[in-house]
Amino acid sequence: xxxxIDQPRGSxxxxxxxxxxxxxxxSICIVPLSTYKKSYPDDVSNQIFTEKDTFFKxxxxxxxxxxxxxxxxxxxxxxxxxxxxxxxxxxxxVFGTDVY
Numbered sequence: 001x002x003x004x005i006d007q008p009r010g011s012x013x014x015x016x017x018x019x020x021x022x023x024x025x026x027s028i029c030i031v032p033l034s035t036y037k038k039s040y041p042d043d044v045s046n047q048i049f050t051e052k053d054t055f056f057k058x059x060x061x062x063x064x065x066x067x068x069x070x071x072x073x074x075x076x077x078x079x080x081x082x083x084x085x086x087x088x089x090x091x092x093x094v095f096g097t098d099v100y
Contacts, residue, residue, distance in 0.1 A: 001091045001092070002082065002086075002091075002092045002094070003091075003092070003093045003094070004094045004096070005093065005094065005095050005096070006096060006097065006098050007095070007096075007097065008097060009097050013069060013070075013095035013096075013097075014039050014040070014069055014095075016095065017029055017067045017069045017095055018040060018041065018044055020065070020067055020093070021040075021044040021047050021048075021067065022043070022044060024064060024065055025047070026062065026063055026064040026065070027047065027063060027064055027065035027066065027067060028047050028048070028049055028059055028060075028063045028065075028066055028067070029044075029047055029048050029049070029066075029067040029068070029069055030049055030050065030051060030066060030067070030068045030069070031048060031049070031050055031069050031070065032050065032051075032070050032071075032072035032073075033050060033072075034050050036048075036050075036069065036070070037050075051073055051077065051081075060084065060085065060088060060090065061088065063090055064090065064091070065090065065091045065092070065093065066085055066090055066091070066092050066093075067092075067093050067094075067095070068092065068093070068094040068095065068096075069095050070095065070096055070097070071094050071096050
């Protein structure tokens with residue numbers, strides 16, 4: 001399942017992602033940059049990754065759900081990630097803000 005949630009800035013997307021991570025310890029969250037990791041509390045910090053984290057690919061196989069907080073990858077990387085997650089039958093929830 002792929003779910004895309006488009007909400008304005010400051011509407012609680014990261015807060016919702018934190019709640020979801022706390023509910024499912026086998027879920028992970030992908031953020032655009034390592035500086036975004038600071039927005040997450042310590043109890044879920046081991047579930048937060050960037051696209052460039054080296055253990056990211058191995059973590060996908062052990063995850064039940066992937067939450068993407070602010071999708072900022074190239075179209076090719078996004079398509080590749082969604083294909084891989086679909087192949088592994090992993091649910092994906094994308095939180096973002098459409099700025100166009």
